[in-house]
Amino acid sequence: MDLGLTGRTALVCASTGGLGEAVARALAAEGANVVVSGRRGDRAKEIAAELPHAVGVEVDLTAEDGPAQLVAAATEAFGPPDILVLNGPGPKPGPAADIGVEDAGTALNALVNQQIRLVSALLPGMRERGWGRILAIGSSGVAAPIPNLALSNLGRAALAGYLKTLAGEVAADGVTVNLLLPGRIATDRTAALDQANATRTGREVTEVQRQSAATIPAGRYGTPDEFAAAAAFLCGSPASYITGTALRCDGGLIRSL
Numbered sequence: 001m002d003l004g005l006t007g008r009t010a011l012v013c014a015s016t017g018g019l020g021e022a023v024a025r026a027l028a029a030e031g032a033n034v035v036v037s038g039r040r041g042d043r044a045k046e047i048a049a050e051l052p053h054a055v056g057v058e059v060d061l062t063a064e065d066g067p068a069q070l071v072a073a074a075t076e077a078f079g080p081p082d083i084l085v086l087n088g089p090g091p092k093p094g095p096a097a098d099i100g101v102e103d104a105g106t107a108l109n110a111l112v113n114q115q116i117r118l119v120s121a122l123l124p125g126m127r128e129r130g131w132g133r134i135l136a137i138g139s140s141g142v143a144a145p146i147p148n149l150a151l152s153n154l155g156r157a158a159l160a161g162y163l164k165t166l167a168g169e170v171a172a173d174g175v176t177v178n179l180l181l182p183g184r185i186a187t188d189r190t191a192a193l194d195q196a197n198a199t200r201t202g203r204e205v206t207e208v209q210r211q212s213a214a215t216i217p218a219g220r221y222g223t224p225d226e227f228a229a230a231a232a233f234l235c236g237s238p239a240s241y242i243t244g245t246a247l248r249c250d251g252g253l254i255r256s257l
Contacts, residue, residue, distance in 0.1 A: 003236030006031030010083035010235065011074045013061060013118070016043040018187040019137050020087040022224035026232040028054055032083065035074040037061075053078075061088060062110050067117035080125040083235050086115045086136040086159075090189060091151035093196055099150055111155030116162065123170065132175035133235045136163055140183045142246055143254045148197075160246060167244035176243035178234050183250025184212055186221040218251030 005027060015024040016038030028034045028051040036044045036051075041058025048056035055077040059070045074081050091107040119134060126132025140146065142160045145153040160179055167177035184190060194212065198205040213220055227249050233239055234247065248254055 001238060003030045003232060003238060005083075005232070005236055007033070008082040009033040009035070009074070009078040009080070010085060011035045011070065011081040011118075011122070012037065012085040012087065013070070014038050014087040014089060015085075016040045016047065018189055019182060019185060019224055019227055020085070021047060022228035023085055023087075023137070023231045024054070025051065026225070026228035027083070027085075027235060028052060030232055030236070032235075033078040035070075035077060035081065037070055037073075061114050061118075067114055067121060071118065071121045080129075081122055082126065082129070082131060083133040084118060084122050084135070085231070085235070086118065086134070088114070090139070090149070091155065093148050093152075093193060094150060095148055096150035096153075099154070103151060104154060107151040107155040108158060111152075112158045112162065115159055119166070123175065126175045127170060127173040130174040132170075132173075133239075134163070134166075134175065134177045135231060135234050136160075136179045137231070138179040138181045138246065140181050140248060140250050140254055142179065142181055143248060143256065148200075149193075164244055164246075171243050174240070176234075176240065178239075178243060179246040180227070180231050180234060181246055181248045181250065182222070182227055183248065183253035184216060184221045185227050185249075186223060190221065216251045216253050220251065222249060222251055 010027045010032045012024040014020040015036045024034050024036050034054040036048045037057045038044050044056030048054035057073045060066050139156045141153040163177050194208045198208045230249050
């Protein structure tokens with residue numbers, strides 16, 4: 001299937017590893033110009049050098065001017081981006097009872113405020129051109145809050161509400177807005193959470209992983225490439241009638257429809 005991404009420009013946030021890197025590589029394989037970004041500038045440039053048409057940008061998206069810096073660098077390299085992939089590191093784990101106002105503010109700044117700044121900078125151009133894709137890499141916690149990830153559940157649910165509202169406002173302008181929700185995907189973040197779980201419960205990490213995989217109908221963790229393939233489709237032209245949707249890529253982990 002031709003996804004119609006040749007010559008399109010994709011800005012992929014937090015793409016120096018994990019799901020963000022996988023999505024950047026998948027979009028590049030489909031012919032898109034890709035802006036690889038993250039706090040690890042050297043790694044961003046290394047990944048970009050491996051892709052056909054890409055640049056690496058060092059940026060801290062938690063800084064107030066981070067979104068503006070990233071948009072400016074992307075525009076300088078390839079012109080106004082057509083695709084925005086929202087992504088960022090998850091907040092620290094912990095129960096809801098332990099959340100303080102300062103913790104909540106930090107999570108909302110990283111997972112909502114900065115994302116809104118990026119959308120606000122790029123959306124007018126997408127609407128004017130009559131084509132755009134906004135895709136957020138979320139979490140299965142949007143569909144079913146995950147125990148001991150209270151800050152992530154808080155921030156990602158807030159972002160989902162904003163994006164769902166936005167989707168209805170810009171659909172007629174040729175701009176789609178969707179979320180892609182990973183379940184247990186084999187990334188460094190998942191490994192870190194498994195290790196934290198093992199430490200907290202006094203178990204071996206292999207036992208934590210085995211029990212976690214047993215809760216997934218597919219019987220295993222997903223791969224970043226499997227997730228990225230779904231992301232590339234949602235960013236492509238054939239997905240032009242899919243908007244306002246939270247698609248789960250979780251091997252059947254969430255049992256509700």
